Amino acid sequence: MKTPTLPDHKYLQIADGIESLINTDVLRIGDKLPSVRTLAEDYNISTGTAFQAYYHLEGKGLIESRPKSGYYVRFNYKRFPALPKSVQPDAHRHAVSVKDVIADIYSDIAAAIKWNFARAVPDLSLLPTSKLNKAVVHTLRHHKDHGIGYEHTQGNPELRKQIAKLAFNWGGKVKPEEVVVTNGCLEAITTCLKAVTNPGDTVAVECPAYFGVYQAIESLGLKAVEISSCPVSGLDLQCLEKTLKKFSIKAVLCVPNFNNPLGSCMPDANKKALVSLITKHKIPLIEDDIYGELYFGKNRPKTCKHFDKEGWVMHCSSLSKSLAPGYRIGWVLPGKFFTEVAQLKRIQNISSPTLTQAAVAHFLQHGRYEYHLKNLRKALHTQCLRYSGSVIEHFPPDTKISRPQGGFVLWVELPGNVDVFRLRSDAVKQGIAVVPGKIFSASCDYENCLRISFGKLWNEDVDVGLKLLGDLVKKATK
Amino acid sequence: MKTPTLPDHKYLQIADGIESLINTDVLRIGDKLPSVRTLAEDYNISTGTAFQAYYHLEGKGLIESRPKSGYYVRFNYKRFPALPKSVQPDAHRHAVSVKDVIADIYSDIAAAIKWNFARAVPDLSLLPTSKLNKAVVHTLRHHKDHGIGYEHTQGNPELRKQIAKLAFNWGGKVKPEEVVVTNGCLEAITTCLKAVTNPGDTVAVECPAYFGVYQAIESLGLKAVEISSCPVSGLDLQCLEKTLKKFSIKAVLCVPNFNNPLGSCMPDANKKALVSLITKHKIPLIEDDIYGELYFGKNRPKTCKHFDKEGWVMHCSSLSKSLAPGYRIGWVLPGKFFTEVAQLKRIQNISSPTLTQAAVAHFLQHGRYEYHLKNLRKALHTQCLRYSGSVIEHFPPDTKISRPQGGFVLWVELPGNVDVFRLRSDAVKQGIAVVPGKIFSASCDYENCLRISFGKLWNEDVDVGLKLLGDLVKKATK
Numbered sequence: 001m002k003t004p005t006l007p008d009h010k011y012l013q014i015a016d017g018i019e020s021l022i023n024t025d026v027l028r029i030g031d032k033l034p035s036v037r038t039l040a041e042d043y044n045i046s047t048g049t050a051f052q053a054y055y056h057l058e059g060k061g062l063i064e065s066r067p068k069s070g071y072y073v074r075f076n077y078k079r080f081p082a083l084p085k086s087v088q089p090d091a092h093r094h095a096v097s098v099k100d101v102i103a104d105i106y107s108d109i110a111a112a113i114k115w116n117f118a119r120a121v122p123d124l125s126l127l128p129t130s131k132l133n134k135a136v137v138h139t140l141r142h143h144k145d146h147g148i149g150y151e152h153t154q155g156n157p158e159l160r161k162q163i164a165k166l167a168f169n170w171g172g173k174v175k176p177e178e179v180v181v182t183n184g185c186l187e188a189i190t191t192c193l194k195a196v197t198n199p200g201d202t203v204a205v206e207c208p209a210y211f212g213v214y215q216a217i218e219s220l221g222l223k224a225v226e227i228s229s230c231p232v233s234g235l236d237l238q239c240l241e242k243t244l245k246k247f248s249i250k251a252v253l254c255v256p257n258f259n260n261p262l263g264s265c266m267p268d269a270n271k272k273a274l275v276s277l278i279t280k281h282k283i284p285l286i287e288d289d290i291y292g293e294l295y296f297g298k299n300r301p302k303t304c305k306h307f308d309k310e311g312w313v314m315h316c317s318s319l320s321k322s323l324a325p326g327y328r329i330g331w332v333l334p335g336k337f338f339t340e341v342a343q344l345k346r347i348q349n350i351s352s353p354t355l356t357q358a359a360v361a362h363f364l365q366h367g368r369y370e371y372h373l374k375n376l377r378k379a380l381h382t383q384c385l386r387y388s389g390s391v392i393e394h395f396p397p398d399t400k401i402s403r404p405q406g407g408f409v410l411w412v413e414l415p416g417n418v419d420v421f422r423l424r425s426d427a428v429k430q431g432i433a434v435v436p437g438k439i440f441s442a443s444c445d446y447e448n449c450l451r452i453s454f455g456k457l458w459n460e461d462v463d464v465g466l467k468l469l470g471d472l473v474k475k476a477t478k
Numbered sequence: 479m480k481t482p483t484l485p486d487h488k489y490l491q492i493a494d495g496i497e498s499l500i501n502t503d504v505l506r507i508g509d510k511l512p513s514v515r516t517l518a519e520d521y522n523i524s525t526g527t528a529f530q531a532y533y534h535l536e537g538k539g540l541i542e543s544r545p546k547s548g549y550y551v552r553f554n555y556k557r558f559p560a561l562p563k564s565v566q567p568d569a570h571r572h573a574v575s576v577k578d579v580i581a582d583i584y585s586d587i588a589a590a591i592k593w594n595f596a597r598a599v600p601d602l603s604l605l606p607t608s609k610l611n612k613a614v615v616h617t618l619r620h621h622k623d624h625g626i627g628y629e630h631t632q633g634n635p636e637l638r639k640q641i642a643k644l645a646f647n648w649g650g651k652v653k654p655e656e657v658v659v660t661n662g663c664l665e666a667i668t669t670c671l672k673a674v675t676n677p678g679d680t681v682a683v684e685c686p687a688y689f690g691v692y693q694a695i696e697s698l699g700l701k702a703v704e705i706s707s708c709p710v711s712g713l714d715l716q717c718l719e720k721t722l723k724k725f726s727i728k729a730v731l732c733v734p735n736f737n738n739p740l741g742s743c744m745p746d747a748n749k750k751a752l753v754s755l756i757t758k759h760k761i762p763l764i765e766d767d768i769y770g771e772l773y774f775g776k777n778r779p780k781t782c783k784h785f786d787k788e789g790w791v792m793h794c795s796s797l798s799k800s801l802a803p804g805y806r807i808g809w810v811l812p813g814k815f816f817t818e819v820a821q822l823k824r825i826q827n828i829s830s831p832t833l834t835q836a837a838v839a840h841f842l843q844h845g846r847y848e849y850h851l852k853n854l855r856k857a858l859h860t861q862c863l864r865y866s867g868s869v870i871e872h873f874p875p876d877t878k879i880s881r882p883q884g885g886f887v888l889w890v891e892l893p894g895n896v897d898v899f900r901l902r903s904d905a906v907k908q909g910i911a912v913v914p915g916k917i918f919s920a921s922c923d924y925e926n927c928l929r930i931s932f933g934k935l936w937n938e939d940v941d942v943g944l945k946l947l948g949d950l951v952k953k954a955t956k
Contacts, residue, residue, distance in 0.1 A: 124623050132626060134620045137835070140611045145602050148610060150803045183661055183827040190826055199677045199699065210874045221677065325628045326832030347693040348668055349661040353831050354804030355614070 011052035014043055018053065022062055022076055025376060033063060033071040060382045061389045075389055078118040084262075084400045084413035087444045088239075089207050091160035091224035092237060093247065094442040102211055102439060111333050114431035115465030116456065120409050121325050126379050128363075130374045137364040139355060147355030153346045154333070155181025156357035162364035163331050170292065170303045172315075174333055181331050181352050182340050185290045185318035188332040190216040191348070192286045192314040193251060196222040197222055199252040201368050204243050206235045208411075208440035208449075210260045210288075213253055224251065226443050231411065234259055236265035236272055244281050251284045255420075258291035261411045261440055261451040263404025265295075268302045275307040276425050282312070284337060289317045293373055296381040301406075311335030319360065321408070323369065327356040340426060380408050380454070387454035394470030396477050408455040411437075414448045418476045423450070424475075432469050483551050489530035492521055498529065500540055500554055511541060511549040538860045539867045553867055562740075562878045562891035565922040566717075567685050567704035571725065572920040580689055580917060589803075592909035593943030594934065598738060598887050601935040606841075606850045611843040617759040617833060623841045624644045625833030631824045633659025633809070634835035640842035641809050647667060648770065648781045650793075652811055658820050659809050659830050663768045663796035666810040668694040669826070670764045670792040671729060673818035675700055682721050684713045684917030686889075686927075690768075691731055704921050705728065709880050710735055710887065712744035713750055722759050731763045735779045736769035739889045739929040740919055741882025746780045753785040760790070762815060767795045768884035771851055774859040779884075789813030796924050797838065799886070800854060801847065805834040838918075858886050858932070865932035868941050872948030874955050886933040889915075892926045901928070902955075910947050 021027045034042065039050040054071050057063045062073040140146050154160065160176035167174040182188040189212075197203065199221030205213060207226035217224050225243050228236045235254050243249065254274070256266040266274070278285045287304045295301060305315035314337060318330030329352070334341035345351075363369060384404055391412060392399055402411040414420065420436040427434060439451025456462060499505045511532070518528040532549050535541045542552040582929040585788060610908055617622055638654035645652040646660065667690075675681065677699030683691060685704035695702050703721050706714045713732050721727065734744040734751070740934065744752070756763045765782045773779060784938035796808030807830070812819035823829070841847060862882055869890060880889040892898065898914040905912060915927025934940060 062846045108809075121628065124627055127626055129624045129626055133624055133661075137615060140614055145804070146607045146611055148605055148607055148800075148804050149602055183830070185899045186825075187827040194697075212825070212828075219822060220671075249663065320628075322627045325624070326626050326829075328827060328829070328831045344697060347664075347690070347697045348826070349665040349806060350690075351804075351806070352661070353806045353834055356831055356833060372674055 004058045010045060011049045011056060011121075014039070014045065014049070014053040015056045018057060019060075019062060022073055025076070027073050029073050029076050031073045032069075033073065034408075035070055036378050061386045075385070077253060080388070080401065080403065081392065081398070082400045083231045084402055084411055084449060086228060087207070087446070088228050089441070090443050091201050092443065093223040093225050095390060102215060112431060113428070113433045115462065115469075116176075116433045117452045117465070118433035118435045119471075120321070120453045120455060122321065122376065122380070122408060122455045124458055126376055127324065127369065131368055131372075132338075132359065132363060135359040136355065138356040139364055143355075143358050145354075146339050147353075147358055149354060151351045151354040151357055154342055154350045155179065155352060156354070156361050158365060159329075159357050159361035160331075162361055164368075166364070169238060169300045169305045170289075172303065177475075178333055178338065179331050180334060180338070180345055181319075181329065181357060182345065183328045183330065183349065183352050184320050185288060185316050185330040186212050186216070187348075188316035188318070189213065189286060189288060190220070190328045191341055191344050192284070192332060192334065192337070193220055193222070193253075193477075195334070195337050196284045196314075197250045200245050203251045203253060204240060204249045205253040206255070206259065207444055208261055208437070208446060209253070209353060210255070211435075213288075214439070214442060221283065224442055226441060229259065229262060231262045231264050233270060234262070234264040235270070235274065237270060237277065237342070240274070244277070244283065244466070249281075249283055251280055251286055253286045253288070254304075255288040255291070257289055257305055258404060258407035259293060259309055260291065260403075260407065261409050261435075261437075263402045263407055263409060263411065265301055265405045270416050271302060271304045272307045275313060279308075281308050285313045287313055287315045290321050292317065293322050294377060294380055294408065295406040296377065296384065297405060305333060308335065313339070322373065324360070327360060328352070329356060329360055345435065383408070383454045383458045384410070386450065386458040387462070387466070390466040391452065391470070394467045396474055399473070408453055410452040410454060412452060414450070414452050414473055416448065416477045418445060418448045419472065420450050423476050426472055427469055430468055430472070432465055434469065479493060488523060488948040489527045489534060492505070492517070492523065492527070493534045496535060497538075497540060500551055505551050507551050509551045510547075511551065513548055539864045547646050553863070558772045558866065558879065558881060559870065559876070560878045561709045562702045562880055562889055562927060564708050565685070565919075565924070566705060566706050567919070568921050570699040570704050570921065571680050580693060588808075590909060591906070591911045593940065593947075594911045595930045595943070595947075596911035596913045598799070598931045598933060600799065600854065600858070600886060600933045603935055604854055605802065605848065609846055610837065610841060613837040614833065616840055617836040621833075621836050623832075625831075625836055629829045629832040629835055631693035631829045632820055633830060634832070634839050636843060637807075637835050638809075640839055644847075645783075645811075645841070647778045648767075649784045650781065656811055656816065657809050658812060658816070658823055659807065659835060660823065661794075661806045661808065661827065661830050662798050663794050663808040664694070664765060665692050666733070666794035666796070667691065667764060667766060668698070669819055669822050670762070670794060670810060670812065670815070671695070671698055671700070671731075671811070673822055674762045674792075674814050675728045680725050681729045681731060682725075682727045683731040684733070684737065685922055686739055686915065686924060688729070688733070689917045691766075692917070692920060702920055704919060707737065707742065709740045709742050710852065711748060712740070712742040715748060715755065716750065718752070719755060722755070722761065727759075727761055729764055730756055730766070731764045731766070732782075733766040733769070734782055735767055736772060736819060736882060736885035737884065738769065738917075739880075739887050739913075741880045741885055741887060741889065743779055743837055743883045749780060749782045750785045753782050753791060757786075757788050759792050759865075760814075763791045765791055767793060768799050770795065772855060772858055772886065773884040774855065775861065775883060783811060788815060792819070793836060800851065801841075802834075802838070805838060806830070807834060807838055861886070861932045861936045862888070864936040865930065865940070865944070867949070868944040869930065872945040874948075874952050877951070886931055888930040888932060890928050890930060892928070892951055893954065894926065894955045896926045896951065898925060898928050901950060901954050904950050905947055908946055908950070910943055912947065
C-alpha cells in the first residue's frame with residue numbers, strides 16, 4: 001500500500017527541468033538563462049510562475065541574478081569534489097570507550113557558539129511552531145484529563161494509530177498495537193539493544209555511525225564489530241556476511257536511510273538482501289529510520305521493516321529531527337521482541353508524557369505533518385546545496401564531501417593529516433562548533449573528517465562562518 | 479534553613495482539638511458533641527466557623543450528624559486493629575523474577591475496572607488541572623522556542639532552581655547545578671542503580687518494597703538482599719548492618735518517608751544513623767522520597783540527603799504522585815555520582831521534554847505548588863481515615879492494617895491463609911483491582927497481604943467497592 005505523492009507545483013516542474021539541464025551540462029556555469037518573459041512564453045506560464053522557478057533555483061544556489069542583466073548558471077553538481085573515503089574497519093571486536101570525548105564536546109557546545117554546525121537539528125524557524133501550539137491548547141481543552149494522568153505504557157492510542165498510518169509512506173503494514181512510543185529515537189534504540197543482548201555480547205554496527213549509538217553500546221557493556229559503509233549506498237553487505245560468520249553477533253545496528261554522518265541511502269534491493277541475511281542467521285536488526293522522511297528525491301525510500309516477514313527487524317524512529325526535538329517523541333516497532341521492549345519501557349520510566357503525545361497525535365490526525373514535511377524537505381535540500389557550495393568554495397581544493405540524499409548533515413574529509421580534534425578547539429574559540437570524525441567509529445581512522453550539520457537556516461552569515469572554518473582548515477593543512 | 483509553615487485556619491485548630499479529645503477517649507464513640515451554637519460561644523467563633531470544624535471532622539469519618547439531633551462521635555483511632563506483620567527476610571541473595579507476575583497484573587488492570595484500588599495515583603480531581611493548563615499556555619506563548627527545541631540534558635534551569643528551593647522543605651541545601659531532571663522517579667532510580675552497579679552485583683533493598691524497584695533490579699541483572707522493614711519506623715538498621723558485613727553490597731535502596739506499601743516513616747534519628755552507616759561502608763544509598771511532601775502530620779519529615787555530608791546519598795523524587803503523573807517529571811540529586819548519572823541520562827534519551835518542564839517550572843515559581851500541597855495533604859489524610867474505616871468495617875475482624883503517616887496506600891494483612899492471587903482474580907471479575915502482597919518481595923511470604931490505594935476520591939460508592947472486596951475476603955477466609 002502506498003499513499004499517492006502530491007503533485008508538485010508548476011514552478012517546481014519548470015525548475016526541475018532547468019536543474020537537469022544544468023546537471024547534464026546542457027547549460028554550463030556562466031551561461032545566461034532565458035529572460036523571465038521568454039521563459040513564461042516558452043512554457044505558457046505566467047511571469048509570476050517563471051519568477052518563482054528562478055527564485056527557487058537561486059535559493060538552491062544553482063543560478064544567480066546579475067543586476068540589470070538577468071539570471072546566470074552559478075553552480076553545477078559536477079563541481080562537487082570526490083567522495084570521502086570508505087574505510088575498511090579492522091574486523092575485531094572492540095570494547096567501546098567514547099563517553100569522555102563526547103562529554104568534552106558537549107561541554108564545548110555550551111560555550112559561546114555563534115555558528116553551531118555541530119547539532120543535527122532542523123532550524124526552529126523550519127518547524128510549525130504555531131500549529132503545534134494550537135494542538136497543545138486543543139489537548140489541554142479536550143483531553144479527558146488534560147494530559148495530567150498517566151498514559152498507557154505503550155503510548156497514546158491515537159498517536160500509535162497515526163504512526164501506523166505514517167508507515168504507509170514506506171509501504172509498511174503496521175497495526176497500532178505493534179507500536180511502543182518512547183522518549184525519542186535514542187531511547188527506542190537503547191531499549192531494543194537491551195531487549196536482545198546481555199552484557200559482554202557483541203553487536204555489529206555500520207561504520208561510521210552516530211556516536212550516540214556507541215555510547216549506548218558502551219553503557220550496556222557490549223562489544224562492537226564495525227561494518228564498513230559506503231558514502232552512497234550504505235552498509236557493505238559482504239562485509240556484514242563475513243562478520244556474521246566470524247563472530248557470534250547478537251544484533252545488527254544500521255541507519256539505512258540517510259545515515260548520520262554519511263547521508264548515504266541503501267538501495268531498496270540491498271535492504272531486502274540485508275533482511276534475508278539477518279533472517280537467515282536469526283539475528284535482530286535494529287533499524288534507525290529517524291531521517292527516512294527527510295528525502296530530497298521524489299519518493300520516500302523503503303525501510304528494512306518493509307521487507308521483514310518474520311519480525312526480526314526492530315524499526316526505530318522519531319519526530320525529533322522532523323517536527324519537535326523537545327517533545328521527545330520516538331517509537332519502535334519491535335517485531336517479535338514486542339513483549340521484551342514494552343516491558344523494558346515500563347521498567348525504565350512507566351510511560352512517556354501524556355500531553356505532548358496527545359498534542360502530536362492531534363497534529364498528525366489533521367494531516368498537518370505531511371504538509372509540513374513537504375516544505376521541510378525542500379528547505380533542507382536547498383540548504384544542503386548551499387552549505388555544500390560554501391564548503392567547496394572556502395575549503396582547500398582537495399577537500400572531499402558527501403552527497404547527502406536526505407537528512408541534514410554533511411561529511412567532510414579534509415586533505416592531508418589535519419588533526420580535527422585540535423581544529424575543533426580552535427574553531428570553538430572563534431564561535432564555531434563542528435563534530436570531529438573520530439567519534440563516529442571505535443576502530444577507524446576518521447581523524448581528518450568532520451561532520452557539518454546544515455540544519456541551521458542558510459544565510460550570508462552562515463557563509464561567513466563556513467569561510468572562517470575554511471580558513472582554519474587551510475591554516476591547519478599548510 | 480526552613481520555610482515557615484503556614485498557620486492553619488481557625489476551624490482546623492478547633493477540629494484538631496476535638497480530634498485529640500476523641501483520640502484520648504475523653505470523647506467516646508457515640509458521645510454527643512456540643513451544638514454548633516454552643517461550640518461557637520465556647521470558642522468565641524462564628525457559627526460558620528463552628529460548622530466548618532464539624533464538617534471537617536465529618537469528612538474525616540470521625541463524627542457523624544444525626545438528623546434533628548446533632549453531631550456524634552463515630553470513630554476513634556483506637557478502633558484500629560493490629561499492625562501487619564514485620565517479616566524477617568531470609569538473608570540470602572536472590573535473583574529477582576517478578577516481571578511475568580507484574581505483566582499479568584497490568585493486563586488485568588486494563589480490563590473493565592470500576593474500583594481501581596491498585597493504582598497508586600491521586601484522584602485527578604485533587605490535582606490543579608486548570609492552573610497547570612495556564613502554565614502550559616504561558617509557556618507556549620513566552621518560552622523562547624515554545625518548548626519545541628531540545629532542553630539541556632540536566633533539565634530546564636528554572637525547574638532545577640525550583641527543585642533546589644523545594645529542598646528547603648526538608649532542610650536541604652541544594653544548588654540547581656546538582657539536579658538532574660528525569661522522566662519520573664522510576665527513571666531516576668534505574669539511572670542511579672545503573673550508575674553504581676555492574677551486572678551480577680548485589681544490592682540491599684528494604685522489604686516489602688515497591689515492585690517497580692524489583693523490576694529495575696531484575697532488568698539490570700542485579701541480585702537483591704532484602705532488609706526487613708517495620709510498618710511504623712521503616713528500614714531495620716541492625717538487619718542492614720549485618721547484611722553489609724555479610725555481603726558485598728553495591729547500593730542500598732530505601733523509601734524513608736511513607737514507604738510504599740507500608741506507609742512507614744523512618745524517624746529522623748534513624749535516617750541519620752543510616753547515612754552514617756552507608757558513609758562508613760562507602761556504599762551509595764538510593765533514597766526514594768517521592769511521597770515525602772504528602773505527610774499527614776504537622777511537618778515535613780527530613781530526608782536522608784539532609785544528613786549526607788559526603789555525597790553518598792542519591793536522592794530521587796518526582797511530581798508524579800503530587801502534581802501531574804502524566805508530565806513524567808522526576809529528578810535526582812546524585813551527590814558524588816553526578817557525572818555518571820548525567821551521562822547516563824544523555825545516553826538513554828538525551829533530555830526530558832522541554833514544554834512540560836518549562837510549564838511546571840512556571841507553576842512552581844509562582845508558589846502554586848505549596849498551596850496545592852496543603853489541600854492535597856488534607857484530602858489524602860481524610861481519605862486515608864475513610865478507607866481505613868471502611869476496611870475495618872467490611873473486612874473480617876482479625877484483619878490487620880497499616881497506619882500510613884503520609885502517601886496514599888494501605889497495607890492490609892488478611893487473617894488465615896488467604897491466597898490473595900486467587901482473591902485478586904475474583905475481585906477483577908467484580909470490577910475491583912488491588913495489588914497482591916506477594917510482588918512486594920522476592921523472598922518474603924506476603925501471600926495473605928494486599929495493597930489498597932486510597933488515591934481515588936472517597937465516596938459512598940468506594941465504600942460499596944470495599945464492602946464487595948470485604949465480602950470476597952470473608953468468603954476466602956471461611
